[in-house]
Amino acid sequence: MQKKQLRILCPNGHLGFAPTKEGSFWIGAETKPDYYCCDSGSDDIGPGPLGSDTSVSPYEWQKHDLELMLVAARKQGVPMMIGSSGDTGTNSRVDMYVQMIRDLAKKHHLAPFKLVTFYSEVDKAVLRRKMEEGIIIQGLDGRKSLTAGELEKTDRIVAMSGVHPFIKALEMEADVIIGGRSSDAAIFAAAAIYEGFPEAQSYYLGKVLECASFCAEPYMAKETVIGTITDQDVTVTAMHPEQRCTIASVVGHAMYERSNPFYEYFAGGTLDMTHCNYEQADEKTTRITGMIFVPTPGEITVKLEGAGKIGERFIGIVGIRDPYSIRNINKVIDWARSQVEERLPGKEYQLFYNIYGKNGVMGDLEPVKEIRSHELCLIVEGVAPTKEVAEEVTLIGSRQIFYARLPEVKGTAGTAAFVIDGVLPAPPAYEWTMNHIVPVDDPMEFFQIHVTTVG
């Protein structure tokens, strides 16, 4: 029989990125929610982690956050669901979380439970075959359709799951779900849809819960919130004693990190929030009605994220104080660039200068054109296929600032100040090569499910 209402606890907007605050978590856990759900990924962190298959969140923080949820969920005997494991949702991150769950189960002597996992990585060969069959992999956000060349430049691809693998896992009676890359909101929506609630309210529930306490005020991250769904509405309540979910905070969150606050796209349909109505239900709770879900006509599309390596990278740091050099900073940099080119003609490399004190933060978007600072800091970034060349590019590009040939310079003993006499190795440079969608016949096509018993 369908529940009249369903309550889902969300402890953190990005599990492990900064540790979950325990106080509000346990306040929420004591109310015995029906599900514990959390997303652990983001594309905010740049293409490096996906490309190099690493996490940016420390291992111990990730384990800490999983431990809170696992212990509370198993004590109550309710499901725990994680999406986008380990920042990127690659297969290795899913495996890492599975091992953490096993270790934690042992540590807490948990009774045996069913663990369902799914992978989200997509083999390049699969996409290549689709493209050869004439299937268009369409670009998002102004990108053109994927070319064979862009596909080849990509090192790792994840597909973003919708609700489908999570619902499948719940149908298999999962106690704990550890998912690969997934839409943040889909984790929560899947639980509600599985329990029989309407899609519109279910997707909205996911949308409002995905960033945890970011939908509450005052601004405090990593605090727990609980969302409740019925057939008619969604309500969301802050668990921290000093936080409230207000109309303003919930509406404000609808805008966060998205270009349009009225629509949210999922594999299978669009959540339309244009006619949402917001009411203050009690001091800490806002009630939302009026959301609509419009299923996508025709075939379902799945979003793909891909990252490819550009090269090895070094960073140089250079200070400039001479007002004459500051006035002529472009000429100084042109000189350094010319010296790199003279030493490495025809070699493949990229060299960038961020000029702090001029436009180091905003680059071309900076409307302030004149330099108002009495000193500048140049961050010199050199990228090349090998470490040796990247280091040399960066070193020449930095050191030649010191030797810049300007006709009237007074400081003939050197025109740059160095913190260290050398350059720093930096993580390799990657690029988002894919932000695309691919049509599929089966929304489960890219998501392989595995079932095991733990304990």
Place this chain on the structure above:
Amino acid sequence: MKTKKLVELAKTIRSKNAGTDKVTFDIIFREKDIYELVKKGKALTREKISKLFAVPEERISDFVEFDPGNAIKFTLYRKRPSGSPGETDIFGCQQYPPLLDVEIPVPSPKQRVKPQPAAASRDPRRRRQRKSSQKTKGKNKT
């Protein structure tokens, strides 16, 4: 007419990545009447933003007046995806400061518009939606 800087009128002015290829800007007002004033004053339009950031209008992917949130919101395409070599702001969160000094025409105190309630007005479509969401319920049962 007198003017005031946006920084004096808005509660929140922020920028942040919207996916890997865009940066989105939010200007949120505490009071409905101030929001309406800024909206009507047309000091923030696609054209004005294109001028302020010196970008062609094609780089503005969205421009939205978000009444329920008392907010004006616009989004720019990035030149290169976030975190590419040469990146200056990987999260896109320090691109808003030029907005702080935008001059907004304000009427003298006598002419000030009366405050309106901040909550979104009730919409007759709500009734219809409830019906349609109930219709889909059976299908979703698993």
